[in-house]
Amino acid sequence: MEEIEETPEEHLAKQHRKEKKDMQAKIQSMKNAIPKNDKKRxxxxxxxxxxxxxxxxxxxxxxxSQLKSSTDTKVEEVLNGVETMKMEGGKEAEAEAAEEEEEEEEEEEATQPRVTKAQKRRDKKATQEKERESRIAEAEVLNLQGVRHQEGLxxxxxxxxxxxQIKEISSDGHCMYRAIEDQLAQRTKPEIxxxxxxxxxxxxxxxxxxxxxxxxxxxxSNTGDMYTTDEFEKYCSDVEHTAAWGGQLELRALTQVLLLPMEVIQADSPPIKIGEEFDSEPVTLIYMRHAYGLGEHYNSVEQLKDPANAEDS
Structure with a gap:
């Protein structure tokens, strides 16, 4: 199948759509990373x-603007070249070229099989899939040396x-609690x-x-003073009723609620262990600083699916 070449305009439009989508994802991560009650931040x-x-x-x-300027220049050059060719070749050469082109088109139509609508749809889908795979490969190459990739390794x-191995948890502000929920469900003998x-x-x-x-x-955050009673109640209300991001204070509370130890694994620091007074299998979480742009994130863990490959890597 002949590869479909995209125009510079189509390529730039595609690039702009991707950049806007990436920007929206980055903005959403920024919003998730900051509690709603932190007005200053x-x-x-x-x-x-x-x-x-x-x-x-x-x-x-x-x-x-640069693309339009470049395109206008190219169009002008092509038009000038065509005009020169007409002047040099004359009407006879032009007529001869047109006749040859018409004959070639007739021969091609006679020998080329008719493409069905279903085949056109399949060709279009195959082209789109190839473009998608190319974009994914390009993104992987660009991210190969990025902090997110290095943290994951x-x-x-x-x-x-x-x-x-890491078990992905959705990034919606509830990630710490969802990761703990997942860990509790995975336990061999779920106490709770x-x-x-x-x-x-x-x-x-x-x-x-x-x-x-x-x-x-x-x-x-504005005064640097310890929370008042009202501010503390607002904080607890946000913990209970909103998607306020959870951290070490909430983890300390949860060890006492669940009567279970917690272990938080990080890429560049030793694990954080909370509730070590409880003699039980720990709830294991992954803390990622660079998982979603500017936002921090918690994931769960699960048993490694292919230990042999992991040892060879």
Whole structure:
């Protein structure tokens, strides 16, 4: 099948769509990474998002302008060349060329089999799939030396020694709780199972009941002062009812709620162990700094599916 060549305009439009999609993913990650009650950071984030969007729009406008200028120049050169050829060859040469072209078209139509609509659809689908695979391969090459890729390699090596691998958890602000929910469900003898919502509710309940253990670690980002009672209640309410991102304070509360130890594996630091007073198989989480653009993320783990390959790598 003959490969379909895309025009410079089509290539640039495709590139712009990909860049806009990547930008939206980056913006969503930024939003997920900052709690809704952190007004100062969210204001800074809004300004940063506006700058990111403006920079990308300016870049696209400049590239479109450059392409239009280049295209206009090429069109002018082609027209000038055609006019010169006509003047040199005369009407006789032009007529002869047209006749030969018509004969070639007739011969091609006579020998070439008719392409059905179904075949055209298959050809189009095959072309689109080839383009998609090419884009994926290009993205993989570009990301090969990126921090996200390097972080993933380090984590994979650490987990392989434990016969484990990363189990992806969706990035929606609930990732820590969803990862714990997944870990509880995987346990051979599940002492306890809880949904993400139950985990959030029990975490907030425990923190409210042990405020003295958590308040010293919570400060107002504007004043630097320790949270007031009202601010602490707002914090606990966000833990329970919103997609506020969870961290070490919430993990400490959950070890007491579940009566289970927690182990958080990181790429560039030793594991963080919480609740070591509980003698049981730990709940194992993966903490990733570079999983989604600017956003941090928790994943779960599962048994390594092909230990032999992992040892050879």
């Amino acid at each position: 969210r204001k800074q984030m809004t300004e940063e998002i506006a700058k990111i969007e403006a920079d990308l729009n300016n870049k696209h406008e400049e590239e479109l 380090k984590l994979a090596q650490k987990l392989a020694t434990k016969q484990l 199972t809880m949904s993400m919502k139950e985990l959030r509710s029990r975490t907030a309940e425990f923190m409210r009941g042990h405020a003295d253990d958590f308040l010293p670690f919570l400060t107002n």
